[in-house]
Amino acid sequence: MTSMTLDRAATAPVAGTTRIADDKAMLRAAADLTRELSQPKPAIYWADLVASAMVGYGALAVAVTASSTAVVVLAGIVAMLGLYRAMSFIHEVSHMKHGSVPHFRLGWNLLVGIPMLIPSFMYEGVHNLHHAKTRYGTVEDPEYLPLALMKPWTLPLFIVVSALAPVALLFRYAILSPLSVVVPSLRRAIVERYSALAINPQFRRRAPEGAAAIYWNRIEAAASIWAIALVAMVATGVIPLRAFGIAMLIASAVAVINQVRTLVAHLWENEGEPMSVTAQYLDTVNVPPPSLLPALWAPVGLRYHALHHLLPSVPYHALGEAHRRLTAILEAESPYHEASYPGLPGLVWKIGRSTMGRR
Structure with a gap:
């Protein structure tokens, strides 16, 4: 979903990484050392996805049925982490050639995308724009805001607003999707502004065409039917209000942890100028081992976000090996x-300190 507009600080942009020339030795090494790592392994994808979904939904079932507050909290944390990992595979879906892992996109949508109301079309055709060399960090990048150059209050707002995502998604699919079938102007608005997992409020999405439009419509219809059924089950008491509230809180926690990860995924120091590939890399973040916690808050290869920007075709399970080769x-x-950082606190402090100097 598109975030609300965040005001930029009335100060000059930071030069930062904007005017850095490409480091050809690094780019050449990245390409040469990782050629054979670009083939995804279907067994890893399926095992990881299914296991993550089972843990997430199993813990969710415990959380919504338990009477003990301690059990609810513990199960809720496990559910949040499991579902967060399962949902993070949308990033892989947006990059993969679907024939390389047959039926994985459909399987992900059935297991996660439709039940959690984030079908794959909300990222496919959007995330690839973030990787376009001429778009990264510009106003045409759906996943970029110069957060480091904004006012200090924008950072907590950036996090807090994400907690409302589950409610917004439920409203989008249970109410707006059915209405848009009979209101063409509403349909245009939904496609342009409410069908992308984007943070740039100026981003407007183009309507899909051909096979992409057919797939979009089918998956959206399924998500809409599920959302309407969910609302109906809560309204009629089939799903107790307490259980629904706990589930929504867990979904909000997933959205918040993902937004925190997004906050530290880049340095956010570019204010619209085109950047070299090396500059884009240095504006992005790796949190490699020996740190352990990034495996939880930046799962499915997202701890190697900067490396991913160098090698977007390398599957998540091979990024660790690619990093080891390049580091050596x-x-x-x-x-x-x-581009490597030790952990989350230092990254949060870095961007927070940058905004504090721009009151």
């Missing part, structure tokens, strides 16, 4: 090492 061969002076 590139000299200490290589900009490759500059």
Whole structure:
């Protein structure tokens, strides 16, 4: 869903990584050392997705039925982490050639996308724009805001507003989708503004065409039917209000942790100028081992976000090996090492300190 508009600080942009030339040695090494890592392994994808979904939904069932507050909280945390990992596969779906892992997109939509009301079309055709070399960090990038150059209050707002995502998604699919069938102007607005997992409020999505439009309509219809059924079951008491409230809180927690990850996924120091590939890399973040917690808050390869921007075709399960190879061969002076950070607190402090200087 598109976020609300965040005001930019009335100060000059930071030069930061904007005018950095490409480091050809790093780019060449990244391409040469990882060629054979680009093939996804279907067994890993399916096992990981199914296991994550089973843990998430199983813990969710415990959380909504338990009478003990301690059990509800513990199961809720496990459910949040499991569902968050399962939902994070939407990132892989948006990058993969679907024939390389047959039926995975459909399986993900049935297991996660439709039940959690984030069908794959909300990221497919959107996320690839973020990776376009001429769009990254510009007003045409749906996943970029110069957060480091904005006013301090925008950061907590950026996080807090994400907690409303489950309610917004339920409204979008239970109410707006059916209405848009008979109101063409509403349909245009929904497609342009409420059908993308984007943070740039200026982004407007183009309507899908051909096979993409057919697939979109089918998956959206399924998500809409599920959303309407969910509302009806809560309204008629089939799903107790307490259970529904707990489930929504867990879904909100998933949205918040993902928004926190988004907050530290980039340095957000570009204010609209085109950037070199190396500059884009340095504006992005790796949180590699030995840190352990990123495996939870940046799952499915997202801890190697900067490396992913260098090698977007490498599947998540191979990014660790790619990072080890590049770390071993590139000299200490290589900009490759500059995108690695030890953990979440330092990254939050870094962007917070940047905004505090722009009151």
